[in-house]
Amino acid sequence: MKxxxxxxPIAALAGDPARANMxxxxxxxxxxxxxxxxxxxxVTVQTASSxxxxxxxxxxxxxxxxxxxxxxxxxxxxxAEMLEKMMGVAARAGHLRTRTGPSDPLIRKARVCYDxxxxxxxxxxxxxxxxxxxxxxxxxxxxxxxxxxxxxTGFGIDLDAIANERRALCKECLDWSMRRHHLAGGLGAAxxxxxxxxxxxxxxxxxxxxxFSPDGERRFLRLFRA
Amino acid sequence: MKxxxxxxPIAALAGDPARANMxxxxxxxxxxxxxxxxxxxxVTVQTASSxxxxxxxxxxxxxxxxxxxxxxxxxxxxxAEMLEKMMGVAARAGHLRTRTGPSDPLIRKARVCYDxxxxxxxxxxxxxxxxxxxxxxxxxxxxxxxxxxxxxTGFGIDLDAIANERRALCKECLDWSMRRHHLAGGLGAAxxxxxxxxxxxxxxxxxxxxxFSPDGERRFLRLFRA
DNA sequence: ACCATAGTTCGATGGTAGTCGAAGTGTTGG
DNA sequence: CCAACACTTCGACTACCATCGAACTATGGT
Numbered sequence: 001m002k003x004x005x006x007x008x009p010i011a012a013l014a015g016d017p018a019r020a021n022m023x024x025x026x027x028x029x030x031x032x033x034x035x036x037x038x039x040x041x042x043v044t045v046q047t048a049s050s051x052x053x054x055x056x057x058x059x060x061x062x063x064x065x066x067x068x069x070x071x072x073x074x075x076x077x078x079x080a081e082m083l084e085k086m087m088g089v090a091a092r093a094g095h096l097r098t099r100t101g102p103s104d105p106l107i108r109k110a111r112v113c114y115d116x117x118x119x120x121x122x123x124x125x126x127x128x129x130x131x132x133x134x135x136x137x138x139x140x141x142x143x144x145x146x147x148x149x150x151x152x153t154g155f156g157i158d159l160d161a162i163a164n165e166r167r168a169l170c171k172e173c174l175d176w177s178m179r180r181h182h183l184a185g186g187l188g189a190a191x192x193x194x195x196x197x198x199x200x201x202x203x204x205x206x207x208x209x210x211x212f213s214p215d216g217e218r219r220f221l222r223l224f225r226a
Numbered sequence: 227m228k229x230x231x232x233x234x235p236i237a238a239l240a241g242d243p244a245r246a247n248m249x250x251x252x253x254x255x256x257x258x259x260x261x262x263x264x265x266x267x268x269v270t271v272q273t274a275s276s277x278x279x280x281x282x283x284x285x286x287x288x289x290x291x292x293x294x295x296x297x298x299x300x301x302x303x304x305x306a307e308m309l310e311k312m313m314g315v316a317a318r319a320g321h322l323r324t325r326t327g328p329s330d331p332l333i334r335k336a337r338v339c340y341d342x343x344x345x346x347x348x349x350x351x352x353x354x355x356x357x358x359x360x361x362x363x364x365x366x367x368x369x370x371x372x373x374x375x376x377x378x379t380g381f382g383i384d385l386d387a388i389a390n391e392r393r394a395l396c397k398e399c400l401d402w403s404m405r406r407h408h409l410a411g412g413l414g415a416a417x418x419x420x421x422x423x424x425x426x427x428x429x430x431x432x433x434x435x436x437x438f439s440p441d442g443e444r445r446f447l448r449l450f451r452a
Numbered sequence: 453a454c455c456a457t458a459g460t461t462c463g464a465t466g467g468t469a470g471t472c473g474a475a476g477t478g479t480t481g482g
Numbered sequence: 483c484c485a486a487c488a489c490t491t492c493g494a495c496t497a498c499c500a501t502c503g504a505a506c507t508a509t510g511g512t
Contacts, residue, residue, distance in 0.1 A: 006250075006316055007246050007249070007250065007312040007313060007316050008240070008242065008245075010312055010316045011239075012237070014233055014241070015234060015238030017234045018471095020233050021234075034488075043471075044472055045488080045489065045490090046473080046490075046491085050490090050491090051470090053490085059318065060315070067479065067488090068479045068488045069489090070489070076318075078311070078315050078318065082311040082312055082315050085311050086236055086308055088231075088308070089236055089286070089308050090231035090233050092285065093236065242499090242500075261457095270503090272460080272502060273500070273502065275459060275460055275461085276460090276500080294457065294510060295458065295459090
């Protein structure tokens with residue numbers, strides 16, 4: 001008698017079309033909400049919720065609560081590698097599908113997340129602030145350093161005005177398209193407002209995209225350089 | 227709209243416990259018959275037959291007919307790698323099972339396959355004969371070269387006697403434990419008989435194992451050196 | 453020609469799992 | 483406190499599929 005791992009439960013999880021679509025969506029490295037995954041899979045949110053709990057208890061994905069959302073991502077590199085191997089075998093065996101189109105590149109680059117900046121530009125801003133020592137702490141204990149206070153004030157933000165808001169000044173927010181965090185909270189909102197005010201960027205009326213002007217992008221990248 | 231591979235059908239194939247056991251058994255590199263796989267999976271041969279045809283049309287395994295047997299093996303390295311990745315994830319997630327024990331090492335080393343020698347020793351003999359230029363051709367068109375005729379005659383085999391048998395003189399036979407071929411046909415049988423006659427080895431009464439004596443093994447390896 | 457063995461096909465059965473409507477929990481924001 | 487939103491739980495329905503008995507095909511040995 002020898003003990004060994006069984007692939008059946010793992011494979012069965014990936015064997016359902018709805019769950020397979022969810023996993024494929026997560027394979028891009030994005031962290032997605034339950035609703036978004038339901039949409040990806042083409043099922044209702046109830047059904048998606050059931051699938052997600054199965055995937056989570058099966059150890060394939062991990063969920064993190066964030067406000068009233070719940071973000072899911074693959075639980076590790078090994079899962080991603082496994083899925084890619086399966087993709088390879090599926091491709092060789094001739095199993096294809098038609099996916100709904102990938103997200104707009106503009107959405108990926110810059111968009112609003114509630115009232116603050118997300119996407120590549122949002123992540124870049126967050127990284128720049130952290131690397132420059134303007135932000136300290138982690139997750140919910142994120143705070144603005146004295147140097148940071150000076151920096152954002154110099155950028156034209158009225159710290160006193162937003163410091164009295166009920167909501168936290170600084171908060172991490174898991175990014176949708178990158179697998180990284182960007183800045184939320186009152187400060188995140190104020191920074192985006194200031195970007196609008198300086199006419200560096202404007203918000204798209206239809207989508208959640210944020211369009212930077214050529215000059216605005218140049219200035220933004222210079223100010224928030226990694 | 228974008229096209230891409232779907233993992234669902236592949237994963238669903240591996241998601242059934244019976245099929246998963248079959249795949250796990252094949253992961254060792256052995257080629258197994260339908261009956262053996264049925265036994266591994268703990269289902270009847272009818273059920274196994276259904277599973278095997280699904281696995282084959284799904285592109286995960288390939289079957290080769292050999293006499294009244296049908297040997298199945300994984301269809302490629304990519305499938306084996308995929309299964310191992312799944313094993314890894316399953317192990318991390320804590321999915322274990324109890325397998326029926328691995329084959330006896332003695333069985334793996336040398337055994338009878340119908341009436342000829344199989345296992346590591348059988349594969350070695352086949353390779354040695356092929357490398358020395360005693361055998362030529364492939365698969366069903368396998369034949370003994372003039373040099374080979376001289377060699378086996380010198381080993382004490384009466385070629386005229388077995389040349390008149392209805393069955394083919396030389397035939398490849400897919401090995402069960404190695405992933406290689408060994409020699410079947412009239413010549414294969416005659417070679418094993420000669421090994422018995424020389425008292426290099428004897429057949430186990432209970433199992434299909436062939437026990438070599440220390441001296442016999444030495445002489446065998448010297449004669450059939452790769 | 454005959455029987456034994458290996459494997460496949462067919463048909464009926466039963467269990468399981470995906471699906472969604474409806475109702476419930478918890479969080480955000482006014 | 484209430485309304486909106488994201489998500490979960492419950493329950494019932496449905497559909498699929500694994501399973502096996504029985505019959506059929508094919509190959510090999512005597």
